[in-house]
Each structure stands twice: as C-alpha cells, then as structure tokens.
Amino acid sequence: MNSRISLWLLLISLLILALKSPYANAEDIDLVVSADYVVTMDDKNTVIDKGAIAIDNGIIVAVDEQALINGKYSPTKRIAGENRVLMPGLVNGHTHAAMVLFRGIADDLELMEWLTKYIFPAEIRFVNKEFVRIGTQLACLEMIRGGTTTVVDMYFHPKEIARVMEECGLRAIVGAAVIEQESGYTKNFADAMNKAESFIGQWKNKNNRITPAFAPHAAYTITPDNLKIVRKRANELSVGIAIHLSESKAELKLVGDSYGETSINHLEKIGFFHGPTIAAHVVWPTKAEISILSARGVGAIHNPTSNMKIASGFAPVPEMLDAGVAVGLGTDGAASNNDLDMWDEIRLAAYIHKGRLLDPETMPALRVLEIATRVGAAAIGLDDTGSLATGKHADLILVSLDAAHLVPMYDVVSHLVYAVDAQDVQTVIVDGKVLMEDRKVLTLDEQEVIKAARTIAARIDKEIRATR
Amino acid sequence: MNSRISLWLLLISLLILALKSPYANAEDIDLVVSADYVVTMDDKNTVIDKGAIAIDNGIIVAVDEQALINGKYSPTKRIAGENRVLMPGLVNGHTHAAMVLFRGIADDLELMEWLTKYIFPAEIRFVNKEFVRIGTQLACLEMIRGGTTTVVDMYFHPKEIARVMEECGLRAIVGAAVIEQESGYTKNFADAMNKAESFIGQWKNKNNRITPAFAPHAAYTITPDNLKIVRKRANELSVGIAIHLSESKAELKLVGDSYGETSINHLEKIGFFHGPTIAAHVVWPTKAEISILSARGVGAIHNPTSNMKIASGFAPVPEMLDAGVAVGLGTDGAASNNDLDMWDEIRLAAYIHKGRLLDPETMPALRVLEIATRVGAAAIGLDDTGSLATGKHADLILVSLDAAHLVPMYDVVSHLVYAVDAQDVQTVIVDGKVLMEDRKVLTLDEQEVIKAARTIAARIDKEIRATR
Numbered sequence: 017m018n019s020r021i022s023l024w025l026l027l028i029s030l031l032i033l034a035l036k037s038p039y040a041n042a043e044d045i046d047l048v049v050s051a052d053y054v055v056t057m058d059d060k061n062t063v064i065d066k067g068a069i070a071i072d073n074g075i076i077v078a079v080d081e082q083a084l085i086n087g088k089y090s091p092t093k094r095i096a097g098e099n100r101v102l103m104p105g106l107v108n109g110h111t112h113a114a115m116v117l118f119r120g121i122a123d124d125l126e127l128m129e130w131l132t133k134y135i136f137p138a139e140i141r142f143v144n145k146e147f148v149r150i151g152t153q154l155a156c157l158e159m160i161r162g163g164t165t166t167v168v169d170m171y172f173h174p175k176e177i178a179r180v181m182e183e184c185g186l187r188a189i190v191g192a193a194v195i196e197q198e199s200g201y202t203k204n205f206a207d208a209m210n211k212a213e214s215f216i217g218q219w220k221n222k223n224n225r226i227t228p229a230f231a232p233h234a235a236y237t238i239t240p241d242n243l244k245i246v247r248k249r250a251n252e253l254s255v256g257i258a259i260h261l262s263e264s265k266a267e268l269k270l271v272g273d274s275y276g277e278t279s280i281n282h283l284e285k286i287g288f289f290h291g292p293t294i295a296a297h298v299v300w301p302t303k304a305e306i307s308i309l310s311a312r313g314v315g316a317i318h319n320p321t322s323n324m325k326i327a328s329g330f331a332p333v334p335e336m337l338d339a340g341v342a343v344g345l346g347t348d349g350a351a352s353n354n355d356l357d358m359w360d361e362i363r364l365a366a367y368i369h370k371g372r373l374l375d376p377e378t379m380p381a382l383r384v385l386e387i388a389t390r391v392g393a394a395a396i397g398l399d400d401t402g403s404l405a406t407g408k409h410a411d412l413i414l415v416s417l418d419a420a421h422l423v424p425m426y427d428v429v430s431h432l433v434y435a436v437d438a439q440d441v442q443t444v445i446v447d448g449k450v451l452m453e454d455r456k457v458l459t460l461d462e463q464e465v466i467k468a469a470r471t472i473a474a475r476i477d478k479e480i481r482a483t484r
Numbered sequence: 485m486n487s488r489i490s491l492w493l494l495l496i497s498l499l500i501l502a503l504k505s506p507y508a509n510a511e512d513i514d515l516v517v518s519a520d521y522v523v524t525m526d527d528k529n530t531v532i533d534k535g536a537i538a539i540d541n542g543i544i545v546a547v548d549e550q551a552l553i554n555g556k557y558s559p560t561k562r563i564a565g566e567n568r569v570l571m572p573g574l575v576n577g578h579t580h581a582a583m584v585l586f587r588g589i590a591d592d593l594e595l596m597e598w599l600t601k602y603i604f605p606a607e608i609r610f611v612n613k614e615f616v617r618i619g620t621q622l623a624c625l626e627m628i629r630g631g632t633t634t635v636v637d638m639y640f641h642p643k644e645i646a647r648v649m650e651e652c653g654l655r656a657i658v659g660a661a662v663i664e665q666e667s668g669y670t671k672n673f674a675d676a677m678n679k680a681e682s683f684i685g686q687w688k689n690k691n692n693r694i695t696p697a698f699a700p701h702a703a704y705t706i707t708p709d710n711l712k713i714v715r716k717r718a719n720e721l722s723v724g725i726a727i728h729l730s731e732s733k734a735e736l737k738l739v740g741d742s743y744g745e746t747s748i749n750h751l752e753k754i755g756f757f758h759g760p761t762i763a764a765h766v767v768w769p770t771k772a773e774i775s776i777l778s779a780r781g782v783g784a785i786h787n788p789t790s791n792m793k794i795a796s797g798f799a800p801v802p803e804m805l806d807a808g809v810a811v812g813l814g815t816d817g818a819a820s821n822n823d824l825d826m827w828d829e830i831r832l833a834a835y836i837h838k839g840r841l842l843d844p845e846t847m848p849a850l851r852v853l854e855i856a857t858r859v860g861a862a863a864i865g866l867d868d869t870g871s872l873a874t875g876k877h878a879d880l881i882l883v884s885l886d887a888a889h890l891v892p893m894y895d896v897v898s899h900l901v902y903a904v905d906a907q908d909v910q911t912v913i914v915d916g917k918v919l920m921e922d923r924k925v926l927t928l929d930e931q932e933v934i935k936a937a938r939t940i941a942a943r944i945d946k947e948i949r950a951t952r
Contacts (some may be wrong), residue, residue, distance in 0.1 A: 117892060
C-alpha cells in the first residue's frame with residue numbers, strides 16, 4: 017500500500033468518524049414531527065412521551081424522544097404543537113368511497129332489499145365517471161379530515177378512483193369492481209375483466225401509494241368458474257383480490273342453495289384463497305372456516321356499523337383474532353354507514369363484542385387500536401404502513417387533546433379508542449407529504465368538491481322523487 | 485245597554501281586529517331562530533323547510549315557515565344561518581356529570597369489579613365539593629358543546645351540582661345520591677337522607693330549570709326498608725326518584741340471593757314504583773317486568789355505550805317501546821363511556837338492536853330521534869321540553885350541515901341519526917337563553933374550566949400512581 021492511498025484512507029476514516037460523532041452536524045432531512053405523546057403502534061406498542069419522528073423521502077428514519085431527534089436531525093420543515101398525540105394514520109380496510117353521494121338515500125332496510133331495490137338500480141342510473149370522480153373526492157376529503165391515511169376501495173371506474181386517490185395523496189388499494197350483471201359501467205363478466213385488467217395494467221407499479229386489485233363482488237353474485245378466472249388472472253398479474261365474504265345469512269342461503277356450502281368453504285373448495293385476499297365483513301364464519309382464513313392468510317375486515325345497520329349481524333372478531341386471522345377495520349360505503357368515520361368503527365369494535373359476549377375484557381383498547389393501524393395494514397397486505405417505526409412509510413396523524421370531551425387524560429390509548437372524534441384530528445401526513453395541516457386540507461379544494469357533490473346529489477334527488 | 489258602553493265595546497272590538505289583522509304591527513318578542521330545516525319532533529314529527537320559531541320569555545310562542553314568523557313577530561334578537569337544522573336539544577336521561585374527572589381512569593373491566601375496585605375507592609379518596617363543582621362544569625361544557633339541553637344527574641354534593649347547572653344554563657333533574665355505605669360525602673343512610681332533604685328543600689321550586697330528586701343507588705346496595713323510606717319521603721316532598729335498575733346479571737344475582745326476586749319484581753313488591761321514577765339501564769327486564777314498568781309509568785333510560793363497555797348487555801329497547809314503556813337515552817358517566825356525547829348514543833340505539841335482532845327495520849331513525857328528544861323528555865317527567873311546539877320551553881339547537889361528512893343530504897332525519905357528530909352543533913339555547921353561539925360557549929369560561937379540571941386530575945393521577 018503506498019503512502020498516498022494510506023493518506024486517503026485516513027482522511028475517509030476521519031470523515032466517517034466525524035459524521036457519526038455526536039459533535040457532527042445534524043443530518044439534513046425533510047421533516048420532523050413532534051408531540052407530547054407518540055403512540056407508535058410498533059410491534060411492542062411503544063408509547064413515547066415527548067416524542068418525535070424523523071422523516072426523509074416519505075420514509076420514517078427515526079422514532080425517539082424529542083431531545084434525541086432534535087439533536088440528530090436538521091429538518092426542512094418541523095411540525096409541533098402542544099397537547100397532541102402523534103400516531104399512525106388509520107387504515108380503512110373496506111369502503112366504496114364514491115358512494116358518499118348516496119349517503120342516507122335509503123336507511124333501515126335489510127341487505128338484499130337495500131341492494132336490489134335501492135342501491136343496484138341507483139348505481140345503474142347515476143354512476144358514471146363524473147359521479148365516481150366527485151364522489152371519491154368527497155370521500156377523500158372526509159377520510160383525510162378524519163385521520164384515515166390508507167383505504168381499500170371497491171367500485172366502478174377504478175381509473176377515476178386511482179387518479180383521485182393519487183392526487184389527494186392517500187395510500188390506497190383500488191379494487192376494480194367485477195360483476196356479472198350489466199351495470200352502467202360493464203356489460204358482462206368478460207367486459208368487467210377486460211376493464212379491470214386495463215386498469216391494473218395502467219396502475220401496476222406506477223405509484224408506490226396506489227395498488228391496483230381485482231374486486232369481484234361476492235360468492236353469491238359471481239359463478240365459481242368466473243371466480244376461478246379472477247384468481248388466476250390476479251396471480252398472473254401479481255395483484256390481490258378484495259371481495260365481500262360471509263356477510264349475511266341471506267348470502268349463506270343463496271350460496272348454500274347454489275353450491276351446497278357456506279361461503280368460505282365454497283371459496284376454499286374452488287381454490288379462491290390461493291393468493292392475496294382481503295375479505296370484507298366475515299360475519300358468519302364457522303369455527304372451521306375461521307381456521308381456513310387463518311391458514312390461507314386471508315385478511316378479514318370488520319365493518320361493525322354496516323353489519324349492524326343492515327342487520328347482517330356481529331362478526332366474531334375476538335374469535336378470529338384468537339385463531340390468528342389478520343383482522344382489519346373498515347367503514348364500508350356511506351350508503352350503509354352513513355359516514356367514513358374510522359373513530360366510530362374503533363369505538364364500536366371495542367364495545368359490541370363486550371356486549372355480545374358479556375365479557376368486558378374482550379377487545380381491550382390497545383387491541384382495537386392495533387386492528388385500526390398495524391394489524392389492519394397487515395390484513396390488507398401493506399406491512400410497510402400502519403405503525404411508526406424506522407423504515408415504514410411516513411403515514412401519520414396528529415390528534416389534539418384540547419377539546420372538553422378529552423379532558424382530563426389519564427391514558428392516551430384509552431382516549432384514542434373511547435373518546436377521540438374525527439374532528440379532533442389536526443394534521444394528516446401520508447408518504448411524508450402533509451395532506452391536512454391544522455384542519456386545512458391542502459390537496460383538495462374543499463368548497464369546490466362540496467359544491468360539485470351537491471350539484472350531482474340535487475340531480476339524483478330530483479330524479480328519484482320524480483319516479484317514486 | 486247605554487250608548488257609552490256600546491261605544492267602548494265598539495272601540496275594544498276594533499282594537500282586537502286591528503291586533504289580529506295582518507296589517508297590524510308585528511308583536512315584540514325576545515328571539516326568532518330560523519333554519520333551512522326545522523325538525524320539530526312534535527307529536528307528528530313535523531319537519532318544516534325554511535322554518536323558524538318565535539320565542540318569548542323562554543317559551544316557544546310559534547313554530548312555522550320563516551315568511552309567516554317574520555311577518556308576525558319583531559324579535560329583539562335573530563339567529564339565522566345557511567344550511568342548518570333547528571331541532572330540540574338532546575335529553576340526556578342518565579349521567580353522573582362530575583365523573584368526567586375519572587374519564588378513562590379504568591377501562592375494559594366488568595361492572596362490579598370496576599365499581600368496587602376502582603370507582604368506589606376513587607370516589608372515597610377524591611370526591612369533594614371542589615371535585616364536583618369543577619367536574620360538573622367540565623361536563624356541562626362538553627354537554628353544551630354537544631347539543632344536550634336537559635340532563636338527569638345522580639351524584640354526591642347535589643347543591644354544588646345544582647348551582648353549576650343553574651349557572652351554565654342547562655335544564656337538569658339533579659338527583660341527590662343516597663347510599664348506605666360510608667363515602668367522602670355521607671356517613672350512612674340517615675345522613676344521606678338528611679343531606680338529600682336539605683338539598684331538596686333548598687332547590688324545590690327555586691328555579692324552573694333545576695328539579696331536585698332523590699337518587700338511591702340501586703336495589704342491590706340499599707335495603708328494601710330504606711328504599712321504602714326514600715319513596716315515602718319523595719312522595720311527601722313531591723319529588724321524583726332516579727335509580728339504577730336491572731343493569732347487569734351480577735345485580736340480578738345479588739338481588740336474587742337477598743330477596744328471591746329479579747330487581748324490578750322486587751321493587752314492585754315493596755311499592756317502590758308508586759311515584760315518579762326514572763330507571764337507568766333496564767338491561768335485563770323480563771316480559772312481565774316490562775309490563776310493570778309500562779303500567780307504573782316508570783321511565784327507562786337506555787345507555788348503550790355504558791351497557792356494552794362494562795358488558796352489562798343489550799337492553800330490550802324496541803321491546804320496551806312496543807310495550808308502551810317511556811324510554812329515554814343517556815350517556816351514563818364518563819368513567820364508563822368515556823364521554824357525554826349523545827350523538828354516539830343515538831347512533832348506537834339505532835344500530836345495536838338491528839344487529840341483535842337481525843332486523844334492519846327495528847329502531848328506525850325517527851324513533852331513535854324521538855327517544856333522544858320528546859319521548860326521552862316524557863320518560864323523565866319533563867313533558868314541557870323535548871320538542872319544538874307552541875307552549876314548550878325554548879330548548880333547542882342548531883346543527884350545521886356544512887362538514888364534508890354531511891354532504892350530500894337527502895334526508896335530514898337520517899343525517900341527524902346516522903351522520904351528525906357533536907362537533908357539528910353550532911348554537912345551543914335553553915329556556916330562550918343562548919348558551920353557545922357558533923361554537924362559543926357563553927356561560928362558562930372554557931379555558932378556566934379545563935385548566936382547573938387538569939389540575940385536579942394531575943393530583944388524582946399522581947396519587948393513584950403512588951399507591952398502585
């Protein structure tokens with residue numbers, strides 16, 4: 017080794033030491049967010065008092081006490097505030113976003129009557145590209161304002177949905193609706209598959225936030241042969257599937273009459289679960305079927321409001337969690353909810369199983385918060401979000417504890433589950449980008465979206481009144 | 485009849501005609517409140533588009549279309565606004581207001597364990613006059629901000645409670661807690677009765693908004709002889725009684741072991757229902773017991789959050805309503821809820837019975853809104869509030885429909901039950917007096933109350949941590 021190389025090596029070594037030394041200059045990064053309480057929802061559900069997280073290029077680079085983060089990083093932007101909780105954004109595992117335009121159009125009805133007499137006909141008459149674009153914008157507005165950062169959507173015109181989700185900055189799995197009957201969007205199953213594949217081709221690997229998927233409606237509306245085709249094409253294209261599953265007793269009767277099986281057994285027999293699957297509802301699984309979901313790694317999305325409102329029933333969520341099923345939480349569409357408020361679902365997931373099982377210790381606050389964040393993210397196959405941990409996407413929210421209904425506070429996790437409302441969410445960040453700051457949404461023109469939504473709804477209202 | 489009398493009669497007749505004529509001067513009154521939708525909750529559940537109500541001396545003098553009200557009345561003050569709903573204030577039929585200071589202190593526990601290991605000991609250590617005063621102020625702040633105008637409270641130091649309720653402007657039935665065991669407030673039953681009677685003597689007929697009552701805890705904590713004394717003294721003093729009743733299976737076991745009866749049968753046998761009674765919870769009545777409640781005119785207050793959270797169960801509310809029981813809705817205290825948000829209770833009352841009975845048509849939106857307003861007011865014996873009708877107290881709220889989660893709107897009643905949140909309430913009026921206008925509370929110093937509450941809670945938190 018000659019002396020010139022030795023000198024160079026010495027200089028490089030000194031430089032490395034200097035960078036690693038506590039006396040070195042702080043590292044330049046994009047963003048530091050601080051709060052009085054950081055509820056990380058990491059694998060140990062760590063809570064850090066006076067904590068902060070460092071974010072660069074949309075990724076969390078450190079989660080620690082404020083003093084340590086501030087000493088180590090020099091951010092372009094800082095977000096801080098008194099009396100706030102920093103936590104992962106909420107993961108809405110099942111919705112039909114654009115259906116906010118049908119919010120409250122038909123209440124207090126049973127699932128099949130609601131679907132066949134009100135929703136399917138309204139969809140045929142009113143759902144077009146503009147409906148989906150404006151409806152999804154309105155839904156994103158509501159979701160951002162309520163602290164949702166990731167959403168699994170299933171609806172028509174998925175290219176419109178994906179474009180809106182991309183523009184407004186949310187993380188989304190966009191499931192292209194696949195049905196057999198004619199709709200305003202597709203003529204038949206083949207047409208639905210063609211359109212879904214065209215969408216998937218366009219969005220696959222286009223944007224790290226938008227993940228395309230197939231969304232066949234349900235086992236009672238699509239034949240086994242066609243469901244097998246969906247699974248085959250999904251696996252060939254390396255995308256997942258979202259489906260409604262075992263939602264109501266009426267579904268069990270339809271599937272039983274046609275195929276002599278309950279829904280989950282039926283899909284297991286045709287090999288439908290051989291690939292990533294997100295199953296919404298799962299209200300009526302047998303014990304054996306719960307084992308199938310667990311063994312196949314199917315994510316089960318609990319939608320407590322919708323399941324009660326259309327009287328589908330109470331999903332056996334603690335039982336599924338105990339059996340190792342990956343459970344997530346969802347709002348369903350606003351036609352059966354009637355909002356996209358994940359805090360309502362959190363509270364209900366904590367309450368209803370205690371009431372149903374007469375067991376006050378089931379679904380404790382922390383477990384519910386898990387299915388709304390880290391566990392819910394895993395259930396939809398997005399392990400890279402749902403918690404505040406190094407290397408994860410910077411998807412996070414700041415919740416204010418200032419409102420009277422949050423005073424006093426003894427336990428931050430209890431407050432997040434049992435007392436916080438959507439309107440307490442102050443700031444929302446996805447992929448390191450600020451979507452809402454101090455309740456001002458930055459990625460959508462709120463007044464324009466609301467105005468456009470009201471214009472469409474006025475048209476729908478007028479037509480419905482004229483024909484009833 | 486002589487001509488002078490005739491002339492006088494003619495003049496008087498002309499004067500009457502002039503006053504009744506549309507060309508006469510408008511009548512001077514205190515207040516007119518207008519809104520795009522007036523959901524009156526009167527006996528016919530009338531909804532008036534572009535409606536208004538006229539208020540004078542705290543009483544509703546007219547409810548009609550805006551054009552008619554504006555032509556007829558000349559108010560000192562007008563409250564109007566775009567895109568709002570005017571409706572009666574919510575009636576919270578059961579709470580322990582001051583317990584907001586125990587919000588989230590012990591979650592995910594069964595009723596008896598929660599009561600005996602956490603709540604009773606905490607009450608003995610921490611509940612004093614200051615606790616009750618500040619706690620009740622904080623609760624009133626939260627209730628006003630959420631659109632509650634009438635509340636039934638049961639707690640210690642009722643003189644403090646009544647004073648705070650009077651000052652902040654709410655309508656309240658204040659039940660003086662009567663227990664047998666020693667507490668920080670009373671030594672034994674006789675002491676509790678003396679203090680309750682002193683309170684009732686002080687507040688009976690003092691203020692039309694504050695109604696004193698006895699509040700014996702429950703059939704499993706007070707002996708039959710003492711319950712008979714409470715009933716006797718209540719009837720002698722012409723006041724009502726509020727009590728916890730048939731709340732949990734654990735209660736049924738205790739009452740059964742002691743008296744060989746279920747709670748309601750037990751109280752019926754000792755004549756406890758012979759006088760105005762407000763029964764909180766009523767989760768486990770038999771069919772025969774439901775008939776007793778109906779026949780005796782006992783008001784049954786449904787507390788869905790609390791009943792699920794401490795796993796008491798699901799009260800048979802549709803069954804009670806069908807049997808003619810006057811049912812109201814309540815939050816219970818914030819130690820078992822963990823907030824005083826009546827909109828949560830409204831939604832739950834609409835959802836859980838659909839889920840439990842697998843009947844999507846049970847507890848439709850309008851029926852739920854009734855038990856939160858007019859029917860709930862009747863259940864607590866206050867027929868003079870709970871609806872917007874001529875002659876009733878002017879207890880009303882304005883709800884904004886501006887937020888994204890309320891866009892679009894097809895059905896105003898559906899929105900109030902299935903989508904509105906506490907924070908959508910803009911303006912609250914009780915007895916014709918404005919308690920909150922455009923989300924600014926006028927009768928309490930919000931920041932001072934929150935500061936005082938946090939100071940007390942910090943002391944409690946420190947002591948609990950030191951002894952656990």
